Amino acid sequence: MSDHHEQLMEYLYQELSPEEARRFEDHLGTCEMCQKDLADFRRLRQALAAWDVEEVPHISLTIDGSPSRGWLALWRAFPIWMRLVTAAAAAMLVLALFNVQMSYHPQKGFQFSASLWPRAELPGAPQPKPRPVGLTEEQVTALIRTAITQTQRETNEQMAAQLQALAAKLRSENERLLIQMANTLRQEQEERLAELEDQLGQPSTVSTLAELFWEEPNSGY
Amino acid sequence: MEWTDEQIVQRTLNGEVEAFGILVRRWEKKVYGLAYRMLGHYEDARDTTQEIFLTVYRNLRKFRGDAKFSSWLYRIALNCCHNRLRERALQTVPLDESPPVPVDASAHSQVERQQKIERVRRALRALPYEMRQVIIMKEYEGLTFKEIAEILNIPVSTAKTRLYTGLDQLRERLLAVKDAL
Ligand SMILES: [Zn+2]
Numbered sequence: 356m357s358d359h360h361e362q363l364m365e366y367l368y369q370e371l372s373p374e375e376a377r378r379f380e381d382h383l384g385t386c387e388m389c390q391k392d393l394a395d396f397r398r399l400r401q402a403l404a405a406w407d408v409e410e411v412p413h414i415s416l417t418i419d420g421s422p423s424r425g426w427l428a429l430w431r432a433f434p435i436w437m438r439l440v441t442a443a444a445a446a447m448l449v450l451a452l453f454n455v456q457m458s459y460h461p462q463k464g465f466q467f468s469a470s471l472w473p474r475a476e477l478p479g480a481p482q483p484k485p486r487p488v489g490l491t492e493e494q495v496t497a498l499i500r501t502a503i504t505q506t507q508r509e510t511n512e513q514m515a516a517q518l519q520a521l522a523a524k525l526r527s528e529n530e531r532l533l534i535q536m537a538n539t540l541r542q543e544q545e546e547r548l549a550e551l552e553d554q555l556g557q558p559s560t561v562s563t564l565a566e567l568f569w570e571e572p573n574s575g576y
Numbered sequence: 577m578e579w580t581d582e583q584i585v586q587r588t589l590n591g592e593v594e595a596f597g598i599l600v601r602r603w604e605k606k607v608y609g610l611a612y613r614m615l616g617h618y619e620d621a622r623d624t625t626q627e628i629f630l631t632v633y634r635n636l637r638k639f640r641g642d643a644k645f646s647s648w649l650y651r652i653a654l655n656c657c658h659n660r661l662r663e664r665a666l667q668t669v670p671l672d673e674s675p676p677v678p679v680d681a682s683a684h685s686q687v688e689r690q691q692k693i694e695r696v697r698r699a700l701r702a703l704p705y706e707m708r709q710v711i712i713m714k715e716y717e718g719l720t721f722k723e724i725a726e727i728l729n730i731p732v733s734t735a736k737t738r739l740y741t742g743l744d745q746l747r748e749r750l751l752a753v754k755d756a757l
Pocket residue numbers: 359382386387388389390
């Protein structure tokens with residue numbers, strides 16, 4: 356019944372596929388209520404169409420008065436690199452707590468070696484078998500990304516205040532120059548970000564890292 | 577090729593503030609149409625349209641690009657309209673602002689037309705807010721049910737049933753009068 360209401364709406368506004376429309380027309384042939392609704396609503400739509408908007412008044416915006424040009428550009432330029440530094444620091448802290456060793460090589464990128472058990476190996480003792488993890492590499496990467504985004508957001512808020520003060524000081528200076536500077540900075544940082552993200556895409560011990568995030572999704576972030 | 581809305585947002589954020597003007601020109605008619613029909617009042621609609629674009633501009637960096645720009649814009653637009661209606665309700669300023677009716681007797685059809693518009697305007701205004709917005713978005717803005725659902729953050733089926741209920745109520749108000757159409 357109300358299912359027909361929904362279909363009727365889609366039929367009235369031509370959002371049904373040809374096949375669905377045909378099936379609804381079959382129903383229409385046997386249902387007087389839908390027939391009446393359809394006829395009424397078609398008349399109603401004609402009535403509604405009478406209310407057209409003839410002319411749009413001129414919309415003028417005074418944007419210059421707001422904290423605009425340099426400020427926005429500058430704001431976007433700044434945080435990326437610093438955010439990443441903070442994210443990396445937080446990641447190291449978390450990893451340290453879980454017996455993870457992380458190293459960074461300019462050529463090889465980030466490297467993780469991790470285990471949920473103490474590293475001290477007892478000679479002759481059977482090695483604990485790694486627990487199977489049901490996470491794919493994509494899921495791990497997604498988890499890392501989420502963590503980074505969250506850190507970025509927090510850092511943003513702290514920085515906003517500082518940047519506002521800085522922007523106030525700079526506002527009187529040449530804005531175009533400011534924007535140029537900001538854009539160059541930002542481009543560099545975005546390249547750097549892409550590079551780092553690539554590296555994050557290939558952690559060497561995916562499964563253990565996955566477990567870390569899985570078991571303690573909130574630690575440090 | 578034409579810039580997409582999202583590209584223009586990016587350009588604006590990159591410091592090319594003039595680019596925002598393209599967005600305003602592209603959307604002002606739709607946004608004004610929405611505001612006018614939601615508020616039923618010319619001056620309110622004009623002021624609110626300005627407010628909408630300013631709000632969009634000031635919050636541009638919050639636009640994450642996970643939804644379409646237009647959905648985000650409509651969401652802001654509806655919010656601004658809602659606020660304006662609330663202010664209006666507090667001020668108890670009568671919303672009745674009849675459009676100028678030509679006195680010239682030869683413009684008889686024009687008078688008739690104005691009367692028709694007035695009837696629609698009143699009927700829509702009498703509807704509950706939730707239904708009115710869906711009818712306006714569907715009928716006048718030509719949005720799909722999926723788009724409406726995204727803007728209002730409701731299930732698509734809810735968008736459809738709201739429209740049905742709205743039209744059903746409107747039918748009582750508009751079609752009850754014989755020859756009103
Ligand atoms: Zn039926």
